[in-house]
Amino acid sequence: MSKIKIAELFYSVQGEGRYMGVPSVFLRTFGCNFKCAGFGMPRGEISIEADDIAYTHANIESFQKYEELPLVSTGCDSYASWHPAFKDLSPMLESDAIVNRIMEIIPFNEWRDVHLVITGGEPLLGWQRAYPDLLSHPKMASLKEITFETNGTQKLTPEFKDYLLQWQMPGVDFNREVTFSVSAKLPCSGEQWEDAICPEVVCEYEEVGTAYLKFVIATEQDFADAECAIAAYRKAGFTGHVYLMPVGGVESVYALNNKNVALLAMNHGLRYSDRLQVPLFKNEWGT
Numbered sequence: 001m002s003k004i005k006i007a008e009l010f011y012s013v014q015g016e017g018r019y020m021g022v023p024s025v026f027l028r029t030f031g032c033n034f035k036c037a038g039f040g041m042p043r044g045e046i047s048i049e050a051d052d053i054a055y056t057h058a059n060i061e062s063f064q065k066y067e068e069l070p071l072v073s074t075g076c077d078s079y080a081s082w083h084p085a086f087k088d089l090s091p092m093l094e095s096d097a098i099v100n101r102i103m104e105i106i107p108f109n110e111w112r113d114v115h116l117v118i119t120g121g122e123p124l125l126g127w128q129r130a131y132p133d134l135l136s137h138p139k140m141a142s143l144k145e146i147t148f149e150t151n152g153t154q155k156l157t158p159e160f161k162d163y164l165l166q167w168q169m170p171g172v173d174f175n176r177e178v179t180f181s182v183s184a185k186l187p188c189s190g191e192q193w194e195d196a197i198c199p200e201v202v203c204e205y206e207e208v209g210t211a212y213l214k215f216v217i218a219t220e221q222d223f224a225d226a227e228c229a230i231a232a233y234r235k236a237g238f239t240g241h242v243y244l245m246p247v248g249g250v251e252s253v254y255a256l257n258n259k260n261v262a263l264l265a266m267n268h269g270l271r272y273s274d275r276l277q278v279p280l281f282k283n284e285w286g287t
């Protein structure tokens, strides 16, 4: 049976994008190909908050679970899902164990109108090989909607693509919808454009499901970068919706620009995505 290294598994309300407000199970896999240490920093500078917690925090060994970790206001807000210093907080679990845990945390122990979010880290790294086993588990049979929250840089493996395409075959009455929520990283993330903006990869996601783009915006320069990126995706044939989302893993930062980003989206015919987990739950681990 396939195993997945699970950083977090929790039940909450989806705070971002297409399924904003929908009760959701979040399966956060461990590992990412990026660090995104530029978020919330002056352009060209990188955050050392995560490394600071990892390497110089006096009580690093006292962190036994995610809920005990400090939140950060700069860099990647889910740093512990990829930072090697925290890898021991993320167990390798078999599909049976994952599904049994899901059944414990959702109301009525069944899917009903609950959506599954497979997030990270970057969930389309090597774990693609384990998803068919997980998603075909008998206790997942009534699951209807799945979102992969990805940075849009990882090609689908031929095996996983074939697996997802089965759900679209004529005559298959599976009634399952897969969405790719692509948070493409602009230069404000600290990542390089040529590594982060991969239009052909995202166009391929549209072959097997619904894909949309979500850009984190803090400044006018970020929006100008987003427009360049959107043009590149459109040129490659991408047809999905585009969301603008305010920067801010903590409330003080989020509240500075959420309204401005909403206005920017309205004025340019784009969609606005909130980060409901910030005002509702302070973006704490497990929300």
Ligand code: SF4
Residues within 6 Å of the ligand: 032, 033, 034, 035, 036, 076, 077, 078, 079, 082, 120, 121, 122, 151
């Ligand atoms: S891609 Fe996402 S999970 Fe990975 S470092 Fe960037 S913000 Fe964090």
